[in-house]
Amino acid sequence: MRAGIARETLEGERRVAATPETVKQLVALGLEVEIESGAGMASGHSDDDYRAAGAVVVQSLVLGSLDVYCHVRPMEPSTAGALRRGSVTVGLGSPSSELPTVRALAAGGITSFALELVPRISRAQSMDALTSQALVAGYRCVLEAAMRLPRFFPLYMTAAGTIPPARVLVLGAGVAGLQAIGTAKRLGARVSANDIRPASADEVASMGGTFIKLDLETAEASGGYARELSADRGAMQRALLAPHVAQADVLITTAAVPGRRAPLLVTREMVQGMRPGSVVVDLAAESGGNVEGSIPGQDIPVPTGNGQGVVTLVGIKDPASAMPADASRLYAKNVSNLLALMTQDGVVAPDFEDEVVAGTCLTHDGEVRHAPTAEALTALAGETAPFGSGQVGSSHTGSSHTGSEGVR
Numbered sequence: 065m066r067a068g069i070a071r072e073t074l075e076g077e078r079r080v081a082a083t084p085e086t087v088k089q090l091v092a093l094g095l096e097v098e099i100e101s102g103a104g105m106a107s108g109h110s111d112d113d114y115r116a117a118g119a120v121v122v123q124s125l126v127l128g129s130l131d132v133y134c135h136v137r138p139m140e141p142s143t144a145g146a147l148r149r150g151s152v153t154v155g156l157g158s159p160s161s162e163l164p165t166v167r168a169l170a171a172g173g174i175t176s177f178a179l180e181l182v183p184r185i186s187r188a189q190s191m192d193a194l195t196s197q198a199l200v201a202g203y204r205c206v207l208e209a210a211m212r213l214p215r216f217f218p219l220y221m222t223a224a225g226t227i228p229p230a231r232v233l234v235l236g237a238g239v240a241g242l243q244a245i246g247t248a249k250r251l252g253a254r255v256s257a258n259d260i261r262p263a264s265a266d267e268v269a270s271m272g273g274t275f276i277k278l279d280l281e282t283a284e285a286s287g288g289y290a291r292e293l294s295a296d297r298g299a300m301q302r303a304l305l306a307p308h309v310a311q312a313d314v315l316i317t318t319a320a321v322p323g324r325r326a327p328l329l330v331t332r333e334m335v336q337g338m339r340p341g342s343v344v345v346d347l348a349a350e351s352g353g354n355v356e357g358s359i360p361g362q363d364i365p366v367p368t369g370n371g372q373g374v375v376t377l378v379g380i381k382d383p384a385s386a387m388p389a390d391a392s393r394l395y396a397k398n399v400s401n402l403l404a405l406m407t408q409d410g411v412v413a414p415d416f417e418d419e420v421v422a423g424t425c426l427t428h429d430g431e432v433r434h435a436p437t438a439e440a441l442t443a444l445a446g447e448t449a450p451f452g453s454g455q456v457g458s459s460h461t462g463s464s465h466t467g468s469e470g471v472r
Contacts, residue, residue, distance in 0.1 A: 078106035094410025202243030218252020236319030317354035340373020349379030
């Protein structure tokens, strides 16, 4: 079977869905691998590196000739429509926000696997792209903060005097948050954190942070995810967090609710209450933002309440793409490990009795197999079978997380 690796075309996207290392793995599985010329250049891999690993380098993929199509960013509907019926795709799908593409995949009879839907079980950890990319994102956001903060992170005791460590507050203690805590701690900062899931306290402590306990109800959903707080509880949370935010030199927010807009944790007034020169990094800016007023890809100066300075509000955009070498290394292994699970004797043949395969599958044989996405399409179309012979919806529910939750 022929597997094709796309050259990503979205502006700013520098990752690739296969590295020379994973090409070797795919070839060992019996697959013929084609990769578009220049696909790995931004992540440090030349065309010659891919040829040496056993891939065929082509100027452009002929989508209709592929049995397997691997990608990073969600496909455009036109790409899905050009694939051969019965072919398999593996990559990020963002199904809740890419409904036209899901429609095209189902209509084209494509068996698509969205890596956001990988079940959160131990056996699937090596295929969990959300976790691997959140690791990169959490690290990157601390570096972005450190470059903007007009002071040191660590404690310094010098002949000219003592410089106290910076105070870093992290909101959200998922994979990205924990990585942010660990990175800030390694840079020498004094780190504290909060999360509405009770199990996070031990995790924060394990990374060297101090857990801030608020007098709030716990809010943990299935799979270890946070669930959304009610409006009044959200307001109470912000009020309780305000004094901690005011004391921080750096505030990093990483909270996300799967398949929904990121929760608002920090208001503009809370940012204005911080000291002049402080930095706020909103890792959830692309999914609506944890901080009021954040814009993906922009630094916004927010005047402090006393009018004596500004706080820099950073809306992070494409944090994993900013570190394409290691982000691609991890992501490509997620892709190849999932394909390895489904490949026997050089043939990719998904076994839907396997809970990982079934949970990750988005569309198959004209059917949208991920129930929340099927329901969203049905609501959008106003009918139960908008794909002609294909069906929308099934008894299969798979994983419950549907959004592009790259900060989990």
